[in-house]
């Protein structure tokens with residue numbers, strides 16, 4: 001059997017640098033906010049799926065959901081901890097969805113919380129110095145940082161489509177503009193062209209303000225049956241589609257941390273995300289043209305241009321013109337792109353980021369995205385990429 | 399290459415001089431012809447059934463697919479003497495194989511997508527115990543070579 005699943009409530013701890021609090025406390029804050037929106041309490045929660053942190057907590061092995069359960073509600077809940085790097089939140093959501101759709105549970109929460117290390121994201125602890133390990137080789141043989149991978153995509157786009165430095169800067173400016181009204185965002189000051197282009201060059205052609213920094217943050221979504229969804233009296237938000245996927249052989253993208261690619265013609269770049277989005281669309285019975293709000297993983301300004309094309313929202317090379325015309329703005333003529341302000345305005349709190357995307361879409365559909373509301377949003381979609389070929393996508397409808 | 403008496407590769411088994419030419423050591427799938435770098439324990443091609451992989455010296459010339467210049471010093475796992483902003487590139491070696499590496503022997507403002515490159519082995523840093531540590535890089539084909 002499969003039964004409809006609804007978002008009962010969403011909640012988040014504001015993004016920022018919060019060294020004085022703990023990852024666990026932020027997770028509890030996000031959960032309590034989500035429970036409040038759902039008009040539910042901890043005794044109603046039957047399962048907890050956590051996007052396991054790579055960096056902190058979890059007794060060193062990512063047992064994040066269990067920590068939350070032991071801190072807040074020792075009540076026999078099913079606790080599941082999933083990996084998937086920056087896509088872990090989407091994988092947690094899909095797992096929680098399946099637990100309810102299967103009929104086994106009525107109320108399950110998906111959550112992610114992260115306190116990030118400073119600066120460049122380091123190698124995972126305990127990694128082997130293995131000559132066949134791409135992550136080892138990319139550091140010792142050439143020192144390739146994550147921005148270098150994204151920068152090579154951005155440089156190639158300039159060559160293929162004539163994308164200008166100004167267009168990349170304006171993509172970043174759109175994110176900052178959207179974030180102005182979002183109380184959860186970390187960077188909420190409108191940013192000008194000179195400021196973006198005048199920020200330090202990190203990896204040509206990407207400037208500092210065109211690359212997402214790292215942040216601390218936490219987000220939670222409570223999923224459940226229709227009967228529970230009707231409790232709060234709020235607009236019913238249904239999960240129309242959700243999917244995870246891994247990459248396809250021959251993907252031509254620059255895939256962190258790989259130092260090589262075995263490229264085949266006819267395979268999409270960022271194939272793990274493209275496949276996940278296609279599966280979510282098929283499940284929902286919609287296409288990109290039906291989507292009002294798209295929250296995508298904008299690790300850089302390049303992603304804001306490339307991903308709408310890869311996901312079928314427009315043709316390759318068209319995003320530059322759509323951005324320039326304001327079509328991607330809140331209230332613009334095309335899909336509203338990251339009305340939350342995106343990773344560029346939040347900074348990335350890896351495992352929490354995909355859950356936050358889903359929270360944002362839920363608020364947009366309920367009409368409660370105060371300060372950054374997309375008018376008449378009825379269908380919203382998320383798309384996220386995690387290291388090691390993890391893609392996730394969620395589609396919500398009202 | 400310089401004439402240092404002791405020189406070691408930054409990682410063993412990654413590249414070698416074959417008949418005086420720098421070559422990357424990778425894997426070729428004898429079943430479907432796919433090339434991999436670094437060495438792969440199996441073939442990733444889902445349509446390939448036998449997956450008979452064998453060591454292979456990879457092509458050592460190609461064209462620049464894309465590049466960037468790193469302006470910030472990477473974390474300490476990467477070592478380089480006299481650090482200064484430097485270029486990284488993705489080089490298309492043919493047969494679908496694209497390999498990333500440092501670029502050398504070309505001024506940063508003269509790097510162009512599509513330029514012809516060849517593999518070289520050059521010093522990265524001098525280590526008190528190991529001696530001169532070498533890595534692979536890509537240099538303009540037919541142009542002068544650094545060092």
Ligand SMILES: [Zn+2]
Pocket residue numbers: 427428429430431432441442443446447449450
């Ligand atoms: Zn094969």
